[in-house]
Amino acid sequence: MAQTQVLKRRIRSVSNTQQITKAMELVAATKMRRVQDAAVKARVYNDAAITALRRLSANVEVKYNPFFRPTGQTKLYIIFTSDRGLAGAYNANIFNSAGAGFAADKKSTARPAVVVYGRKGARHFARGTNIDLLGAYENIPDIPDINIFAPVIDTIIDGVSGGKLGAIDLIYTESISTLNNRIQTLKLVPIQPPAEPEVGKKSADIVYELEPNAEEVLASTTKLYLESSLWRARIEAAASEHAMRMISMNNANRNAGDLIDGLTLELNATRQAAITQEMAEIISAAEAIT
């Protein structure tokens, strides 16, 4: 009887956990759908900025622009992690990717600099002894105000123009689909716009007038490119986080179901054994009397 009570208690406890994981899965699914819509829009914005940058990359001024030919020694990593856990290997994958980057940079004389978004990353990189943590931002909304990136953009512009930063990598999780999320390391600086995907007349064949002058247009386009890349990375990272949390909560939910099934079987067998034993005792008692 005591054994049945223990099993019943365990089943109740696992059922309660299953209810929580089910609720978390539903919440993550709702948030994911909202953020995935925003991610589509952010890609359009970022692609448009890259196209404008590609049009400029043929200009002679680019040869002397520090964003295309940086002179600094320090490499800056901008890393997007999550504020909360329970999203499978979401943060661990990011930390591994960043760690691999730091290890590759060991040959360089300057220590890598890091700007991190998300509480998990802030705690992880605060413990790092071989890096300079320039900034850690927590509780960033899934779809933030674009001005939230103003401080890091100022750091980038000052660092690259001042000859301090030589390269900038953006590490985030890209949302390919709900089930497919992969780590993306985007080389923000030196700027290398991806090859022209369009067919027909190539942009290099078109001569563009630049107003008010090449320097101002380059500055505006570079700022737009940095801003849109950070904006896109944040939204992609949030979409992946919710997708991975949804998957991991679904797995937890399924595991809890399996556990409940196993415990229920065990409970039934135990109860049946008790009944059989009771019946055997009654029969043997009856036989003893007669």
Added chain:
Amino acid sequence: MSLNFQLISGDGVKFDDDVYEVLVPTKDGVIAIAEDHMPLLSAGAPGVLSIRHRSSDPARDMEHFAVYGGILQIEGKSARFITDDVTTSEEVGEREAQEAMERAQKLVETADSRQALDEAKQVVQAHTARLHLAQLKRRHHR
């Protein structure tokens, strides 16, 4: 005679259609673009971007948006303006825009550093664009 014009912001494509003419605020002042404009890349400035759909449309039928800097890219029969944020006429009211403008001007007066002053001036420019948009909306709805 038509030009395909796209207005792209962080919130996706805000406008994509064939138009007759677009008035775009740039750092060199407002420029008008129409079909077969020479290829151009221009640094945008905060202000009101106005779209005339057909050549016969009067000023009151033009569609207006407040934009806050960005890049204008023209390639003959197509043009696009890429900016971080766009405000439509429906999203702005004149009284709120006026109040926001007054708050922004106070920020300029109370700025205690060069950086704070520059930031406050940017806020004023953005609110000037919004206020201008709200005033255009009132004028055309009389």
